[in-house]
Amino acid sequence: xxxxxxxxxxxxxxxxxxxxxxxxxxxxxxxxxxxxxxxxxxxxxxxxxxxxxxxxxxxxxxxxxxxxxxxxxxxxxxxxxxxxxxxxxxxxxxxxxxxxxxxxxxxxxxxxxxxxxxxxxxxxxxxxxxxxxxxxxxxxxxxxxxxxxxxxxxxxxxxxxxxxxxxxxxxxxxxxxxxxxxxxxxxxxxxxxxxxxxxxxxxxxxxxxxxxxxxxxxxxxxxxxxxxxxxxxxxxxxxxxxxxxxxxxxxxxxxxxxxxxxxxxxxxxxxxxxxxxxxxxxxxxxxxxxxxxxxxxxxxxxxxxxxxxxxxxxxxxxxxxxxxxxxxxxxxxxxx
Amino acid sequence: xxxxxxxxxxxxxxxxxxxxxxxxxxxxxxxxxxxxxxxxxxxxxxxxxxxxxxxxxxxxxxxxxxxxxxxxxxxxxxxxxxxxxxxxxxxxxxxxxxxxxxxxxxxxxxxxxxxxxxxxxxxxxxxxxxxxxxxxxxxxxxxxxxxxxxxxxxxxxxxxxxxxxxxxxxxxxxxxxxxxxxxxxxxxxxxxxxxxxxxxxxxxxxxxxxxxxxxxxxxxxxxxxxxxxxxxxxxxxxxxxxxxxxxxxxxxxxxxxxxxxxxxxxxxxxxxxxxxxxxxxxxxxxxxxxxxxxxxxxxxxxxxxxxxxxxxxxxxxxxxxxxxxxxxxxxxxxxxxxxxxxxxxxxxxxxxxxxxxxxxxxxxxxxxxxxxxxxxxxxxxxxxxxxxxxxxxxxxxxxxxxxxxxxxxxxxxxxx
Numbered sequence: 001x002x003x004x005x006x007x008x009x010x011x012x013x014x015x016x017x018x019x020x021x022x023x024x025x026x027x028x029x030x031x032x033x034x035x036x037x038x039x040x041x042x043x044x045x046x047x048x049x050x051x052x053x054x055x056x057x058x059x060x061x062x063x064x065x066x067x068x069x070x071x072x073x074x075x076x077x078x079x080x081x082x083x084x085x086x087x088x089x090x091x092x093x094x095x096x097x098x099x100x101x102x103x104x105x106x107x108x109x110x111x112x113x114x115x116x117x118x119x120x121x122x123x124x125x126x127x128x129x130x131x132x133x134x135x136x137x138x139x140x141x142x143x144x145x146x147x148x149x150x151x152x153x154x155x156x157x158x159x160x161x162x163x164x165x166x167x168x169x170x171x172x173x174x175x176x177x178x179x180x181x182x183x184x185x186x187x188x189x190x191x192x193x194x195x196x197x198x199x200x201x202x203x204x205x206x207x208x209x210x211x212x213x214x215x216x217x218x219x220x221x222x223x224x225x226x227x228x229x230x231x232x233x234x235x236x237x238x239x240x241x242x243x244x245x246x247x248x249x250x251x252x253x254x255x256x257x258x259x260x261x262x263x264x265x266x267x268x269x270x271x272x273x274x275x276x277x278x279x280x281x282x283x284x285x286x287x288x289x290x291x292x293x294x295x296x297x298x299x300x301x302x303x304x305x306x307x308x309x310x311x312x313x314x315x316x317x318x319x320x321x322x323x324x325x326x327x328x329x330x331x332x333x334x335x336x
Numbered sequence: 337x338x339x340x341x342x343x344x345x346x347x348x349x350x351x352x353x354x355x356x357x358x359x360x361x362x363x364x365x366x367x368x369x370x371x372x373x374x375x376x377x378x379x380x381x382x383x384x385x386x387x388x389x390x391x392x393x394x395x396x397x398x399x400x401x402x403x404x405x406x407x408x409x410x411x412x413x414x415x416x417x418x419x420x421x422x423x424x425x426x427x428x429x430x431x432x433x434x435x436x437x438x439x440x441x442x443x444x445x446x447x448x449x450x451x452x453x454x455x456x457x458x459x460x461x462x463x464x465x466x467x468x469x470x471x472x473x474x475x476x477x478x479x480x481x482x483x484x485x486x487x488x489x490x491x492x493x494x495x496x497x498x499x500x501x502x503x504x505x506x507x508x509x510x511x512x513x514x515x516x517x518x519x520x521x522x523x524x525x526x527x528x529x530x531x532x533x534x535x536x537x538x539x540x541x542x543x544x545x546x547x548x549x550x551x552x553x554x555x556x557x558x559x560x561x562x563x564x565x566x567x568x569x570x571x572x573x574x575x576x577x578x579x580x581x582x583x584x585x586x587x588x589x590x591x592x593x594x595x596x597x598x599x600x601x602x603x604x605x606x607x608x609x610x611x612x613x614x615x616x617x618x619x620x621x622x623x624x625x626x627x628x629x630x631x632x633x634x635x636x637x638x639x640x641x642x643x644x645x646x647x648x649x650x651x652x653x654x655x656x657x658x659x660x661x662x663x664x665x666x667x668x669x670x671x672x673x674x675x676x677x678x679x680x681x682x683x684x685x686x687x688x689x690x691x692x693x694x695x696x697x698x699x700x701x702x703x704x705x706x707x708x709x710x711x712x713x714x715x716x717x718x719x720x721x722x723x724x725x726x727x728x729x730x731x732x733x734x735x736x737x738x739x740x741x742x743x744x745x746x747x748x749x750x751x752x
Contacts, residue, residue: 168575
């Protein structure tokens with residue numbers, strides 16, 4: 001931190017001012033002039049919170065994607081299909097048993113198993129052949145999409161939110177003061193907060209597992225140099241299978257999350273594949289903190305865009321990607 | 337010996353029937369949105385189409401209809417691609433296409449490049465398609481989005497007492513047309529439309545849109561369809577929304593009312609207007625509902641046909657009846673068929689339909705209210721039936737032309 005300030009004093013100043021302005025926007029009561037210029041504070045706060053919580057969902061999808069890429073240099077373009085499959089499994093389980101939490105566990109296991117099969121049957125046979133893997137995963141994603149369309153049809157499914165999570169809660173954030181002097185606090189959907197908290201927990205757990213455990217050490221060593229790691233006697237194929245299972249399982253969990261606060265239908269697979277590609281390109285291929293940062297940036301850009309510049313909202317995301325590719329092609333948080 | 341001759345007879349009868357089937361075919365290309373946000377709408381459209389074939393049959397005199405289906409995703413380029421493929425590769429002679437608003441405008445323009453073929457609109461409802469520079473070989477037997485809103489504005493103002501409303505709609509031509517019809521009538525009656533929000537087709541996260549809904553209005557009008565509508569309702573419920581709602585024609589429709597989950601319950605009591613009402617007593621409608629229900633097992637259909645099924649049914653019916661009138665004669669660039677299509681009046685399930693000089697339907701409209709049937713299924717109940725709705729909505733054509741074409745900001749909220 002101190003080193004960053006020393007090396008880039010101008011940037012540091014800009015960042016500090018931006019943070020201060022943001023903090024003021026979030027906590028202060030907006031003067032009427034500002035409300036007239038850019039709309040009510042409630043709308044702004046909601047958009048910011050929505051962006052961050054949507055970022056949580058994007059992070060869940062993209063972290064698995066980036067993990068698999070980081071270790072195996074394998075661009076799994078069937079990742080979106082894993083997301084959608086997880087969602088459908090979650091829907092089936094939650095409508096069958098009525099348990100929302102159970103649907104997460106089963107979706108994780110089922111999709112992780114698909115990941116294991118993919119690694120054993122497909123990727124192991126074409127290790128190191130990027131182009132072949134890419135073509136095969138595109139083909140697989142089309143096959144999966146049609147299989148799921150066959151089984152689940154074109155209908156849209158929604159996973160039932162458990163009753164204790166339905167409805168809004170009051171956050172200790174002031175949005176306005178009524179003329180009677182009574183403060184108005186922000187109402188926000190509880191389920192989004194819970195899901196965001198869960199993705200933060202998962203993110204931290206992944207970071208800890210990668211940086212503080214022996215398995216994590218092996219995985220990191222594998223990211224740096226697979227061949228040397230294999231030469232030291234580590235059963236690298238087993239590590240690959242484990243990482244693939246974990247990455248796929250995370251996509252499965254994300255599918256349940258997405259099915260709960262959005263909906264599942266054919267086409268969602270490519271949408272989330274695209275989202276995770278953008279997130280990972282912005283954050284840096286192979287970096288977990290990068291995926292987190294990229295996810296929040298893209299989530300915020302989508303939501304603030306949809307409120308303040310609705311016509312161009314779709315462009316904003318890709319504009320960010322283009323800027324990052326132009327100025328820092330390896331991604332914001334990637335190592336060179 | 338006996339066995340052998342029996343086999344010979346069987347074989348020869350098979351061959352004979354084979355020659356009987358080898359008759360002339362009329363090839364018809366059909367498109368529906370079987371991908372993307374409007375998948376469910378496309379699927380039910382195809383059910384309506386199938387129901388029409390079950391009821392009317394595929395025979396045209398001594399010829400038989402053959403259908404080729406292509407899928408689109410509600411974007412204009414996907415529709416043109418599908419239609420082009422049907423014409424160039426499958427060599428279809430007649431098109432039954434498309435389903436969605438923007439697709440309709442694109443296919444109408446494309447129809448001009450093939451003046452020798454006949455295009456029957458399947459279900460699309462943008463005003464521009466037949467109002468601006470219509471194609472002489474493009475026929476539309478369903479009303480447009482504005483016609484489908486006739487009656488709603490007055491009912492909201494006079495009976496429900498709503499004075500100020502805001503609208504949320506998908507950002508494309510059909511919803512512009514729907515909001516056009518609503519605003520014209522509601523503001524004409526004295527109401528105010530304070531805010532019009534537009535969201536891209538295929539929006540998944542509506543949380544910010546919901547947060548930006550104004551509080552100081554009597555009702556919020558929703559012009560959404562397919563997956564967008566379900567997502568909106570789900571997130572609206574999670575955000576604890578409680579405003580009065582009003583619905584567009586594909587919002588208050590079986591595609592949404594029979595979606596899974598309980599978010600749709602927010603719609604109970606919502607008023608809407610559309611080219612049909614689920615509980616209409618009319619015997620023709622009831623017969624159609626029965627034919628639809630009999631054609632598919634309950635798990636593979638909605639409890640009652642959606643607006644898309646009804647439109648596809650009506651369009652298919654018009655095409656088959658017109659073809660029968662001319663006995664399948666497609667000579668001279670299908671001139672006889674086009675003539676018959678322009679003149680035909682059909683007894684569609686949702687009321688009598690005839691075409692105006694732009695080959696646009698004049699038909700019946702319905703104001704409805706969503707009710708729970710007591711078993712958890714939602715239906716739209718008839719409140720008012722308005723016959724003979726034309727494209728200029730009863731306005732003098734000169735006055736109507738001054739209002740402008742439906743867009744994000746047109747029409748202004750005033751009395752024209």
